Amino acid sequence: MEAAGAEKPIYRASTTAPVNIAVIKYWGKRDPKLNLPTNSSLSVSLDQADLRTHTTASCSSSYSSPDTLTLNSKPESLEGARPQACLSSLRALRSELEEKDPSLPKLSTLPLRIVSSNNFPTAAGLASSAAGFAALIRAIADLYELPQDPTTLSLIARQGSGSACRSLLGGYVAWDHGTEADGSDSKARLVAPKSHWPSMRALILVASHEKKDVSSTAGMQTTVQTSQLFKTRAEVVVPAAMEAMEKAIAEKDFESFAKVTMRDSDSFHATCLDTTPPIFYMNDTSRAAIRAVENLNKRAGKIIAAYTFDAGPNAVIYYLHENREAVVGPFKRALGEKEGWLGQQGAAIGYAEIAQEDEIVMAKLKSGVSRVILTGVGEGPVSVQEHLVDEQGNPAD
Ligand SMILES: Nc1ncnc2c1ncn2[C@@H]1O[C@H](COP(=O)(O)OP(=O)(O)OP(=O)(O)O)[C@@H](O)[C@H]1O
Ligand SMILES: C[C@@](O)(CCOP(=O)(O)OP(=O)(O)O)CC(=O)O
Incomplete structure (x- = not known):
């Protein structure tokens, strides 16, 4: 996370995330509200040189509420239950950190401005929601400097879009359906990194x-x-x-x-x-x-x-x-x-x-x-310094 501007700093973090294409498909929910699947699934994360989402998450007291998402230069609603579940889980983790260390800036209370771009057609069956939610979760987790590992963050991404939980990791990735009613064991698991079978x-x-x-x-x-x-x-x-x-x-x-x-x-x-x-x-x-x-x-x-x-x-x-x-x-x-x-x-x-x-x-x-x-086959999300929100908090061209 980096902060630009002195008086009302603009905090920013950016990431890219991969598309994943399942070889064992997720199809069916045992709990639609928590987005828990009936069966496990397994996918290959694809190379971000060819297919990727690039997302910048930023927050500042100079922004007005509510949180906003701009996707491929157009406003996209964050009002649905799924993005809201992701945002509130991430804010809760940040506020735990802020409670433990009162010297931290209270980012959990600031409006978020998120800007994202997919370098492939959105909603055309190319798993844009998977890369999109994975990038959203990773970018906000980086903005909030959350210590949670990708598998733990996959619990949050899953609530945005099931298949998104697998895009938090690179290589060959399983999503175990889990058996707990609260979904705490329904998360992504690394089966093998890209380096195991790079061809x-x-x-x-x-x-x-x-x-x-x-x-x-x-x-x-x-x-x-x-x-x-x-x-x-x-x-x-x-x-x-x-x-x-x-x-x-x-x-x-x-x-x-x-x-x-x-x-x-x-x-x-x-x-x-x-x-x-x-x-x-x-x-x-x-x-x-x-x-x-x-x-x-x-x-x-x-x-x-x-x-x-x-x-x-x-x-x-x-x-x-x-x-x-x-x-x-x-x-x-x-x-x-x-x-x-x-x-x-x-x-x-x-x-x-x-x-x-x-x-x-x-x-x-x-x-x-x-x-x-x-x-x-490709790697998991990567932090990048190229921000889609400029130092004044405006979407960068
Ligand atoms: N970069 C992004 N950031 C946040 N949300 C995104 C992003 N890209 C796509 N989405 C969300 O995902 C939706 C598209 O998901 P949808 O499931 O319809 O298509 P798909 O993911 O391409 O197909 P499938 O999941 O069946 O392979 C978009 O309308 C948007 O809400
Ligand atoms: C056929 C699939 O691509 C279905 C993906 O479904 P989503 O993850 O898009 O569904 P929601 O959880 O309702 O958002 C198979 C797969 O990727 O495993």
Whole structure:
């Protein structure tokens, strides 16, 4: 935290936070108010060089109430129960510090001015809420100089958006569902840091920039209420998948990682289809991506790519760096004219021939994919000195 200006100081702290894409999906709440999940989940935090939220939290007695959030240059409400739960938990932790040490400035009593920017489309199924809430919590925790570790802070982020708790850590991250009624054991856990398995990559085929029609929050509530498959998924399918996934990560066994990833995505979307009324997050473009991945695995004679889909049609395809030509090459041939290939990773990959069996699916992808993102496993939130609020307390350009 740093303070600018003497009389009425502007206190500021800034952070970036990663997007995470789950390989075992969170879907269903056992307690909607505390945002407690029915099942555990596991994700990969992605490289912030490619996808990140940058947030500055500031407070000052020169600000007027209420607290404000500016997201991508537009005002965003903080009035909902979820952001309010996060803000009051963080203020309570700061006021504990202030009570213990009366010499500390009483930041917990000052209005907050938060400015944030996502370098990717917001609310298009690219987990913006996860990176967004993780950055919000981390930036305010840094502003308040809270001593709590990321796992403890994940308890707060979870109340903003469930998947956000996993973005407080880098690498391979689990969110244990926990069993306590108050949610005190429902938090993020580091399964393995990025350094354990740094060669994991992700090719994201952005199939939609549109805001989705059924939000994750609403969709999972309807699934809990109406799906018959849901109970088996939560009680049988996911616990077995979590065990298999943790083993696959520990052993850096990509084939197992991929099998579990694809099966879990299929299981989650089957549960959505089993909801009344049914929820369709995947579209023809998504299904073409599945076929393309199946075909390239068949050609390789082993599993070298794994698809997964969140609550939207975008495909995330995990693969290892050593297989980049075989996995990404055919997509580059078909989608080379789309935005997203110019970065270091995309430029290094050659154009592979499109196999005959891929011609139809690649044509579908060509018409349905708007851009690609090449990224990989990354680190957790990082404190930065670049502030989005200037020394006078105004949003910086
Ligand atoms: N940088 C940010 N800071 C604070 N809140 C954010 C930020 N970015 C996104 N959000 C919040 O998250 C909301 C979008 O969440 P939503 O769940 O609809 O989409 P998504 O996260 O992209 O998709 P999904 O979670 O299903 O993958 C935004 O409307 C906003 O309220
Ligand atoms: C399909 C998912 O991406 C669902 C994410 O749901 P959210 O975390 O957005 O839901 P809320 O807790 O209601 O905010 C799967 C996942 O990320 O695990």
